[in-house]
Amino acid sequence: MAAGLRAVRRWGLVAAPPSLAFTRSAFAVKKANNAQPNWLGVGLAFGTSAALWALLIKQHNEDVMEYERRKAHKCKQCS
Amino acid sequence: MVFLPDESRSLPPPPLLNKGTVWLGFAGWMSALMDNAFNQRPIFGAGIHRQVLLATLGCFVGYHLVKRAEYMHAKVDRELFEYIRHHPADFQPKGT
Numbered sequence: 001m002a003a004g005l006r007a008v009r010r011w012g013l014v015a016a017p018p019s020l021a022f023t024r025s026a027f028a029v030k031k032a033n034n035a036q037p038n039w040l041g042v043g044l045a046f047g048t049s050a051a052l053w054a055l056l057i058k059q060h061n062e063d064v065m066e067y068e069r070r071k072a073h074k075c076k077q078c079s
Numbered sequence: 080m081v082f083l084p085d086e087s088r089s090l091p092p093p094p095l096l097n098k099g100t101v102w103l104g105f106a107g108w109m110s111a112l113m114d115n116a117f118n119q120r121p122i123f124g125a126g127i128h129r130q131v132l133l134a135t136l137g138c139f140v141g142y143h144l145v146k147r148a149e150y151m152h153a154k155v156d157r158e159l160f161e162y163i164r165h166h167p168a169d170f171q172p173k174g175t
Contacts, residue, residue, distance in 0.1 A: 034120055045128035049135040056095070056139050063092035063146075070089050 082143070087150035099141035099148075107137030 093099075111130040115122045163170050 032118065034118075034125065042128045045132040049128075049132045052135045052139050056142060060092060060095050060142070063088065066088045067091050 083147060083150065087146065087153075090149060090153055093142070093145045093149060095142065097142070097145050099145035100138040101141070103137035103141030103144070104134045105137070107133035107135070 108130055111126060111133040112122050114129065115125050120126065
């Protein structure tokens with residue numbers, strides 16, 4: 001995720017890119033250090049994923065319950 | 080313009096594993112793998128958190144897109160059948 005953002009910044013910095021589009025000026029951008037994990041980023045990513053799955057599964061279960069409820073009641077006020 | 084009107088909840092919800100969630104989840108995962116490739120990291124082994132996040136995002140978006148697509152198709156079908164019901168003369172079998 002962070003590397004993707006860096007890539008976008010890189011493209012903005014390089015006005016006329018040479019054949020390899022992912023070069024960047026060493027004066028402007030910090031070198032990416034993939035050896036040391038960005039634990040905050042990792043935690044946020046996993047946390048967000050867990051939250052999204054929980055949200056998705058909750059939404060699906062709510063949808064199923066709502067559908068069953070409407071089917072059972074033959075809802076006249078629902079469409 | 081509402082993404083999912085209330086009457087869409089009267090439709091049976093799609094299963095969690097459907098074309099949309101699988102395809103977009105796969106696309107999200109692929110984009111994480113491509114990000115690894117472009118940044119010269121090990122393709123499968125690096126950025127697991129990124130792969131998981133993008134795949135999850137794909138599944139999430141896919142599920143809601145499939146719900147909307149099913150609603151739009153059901154709406155069109157309903158309008159079609161209403162039209163047929165209102166114009167029976169136009170829909171007689173040939174020869175009668």
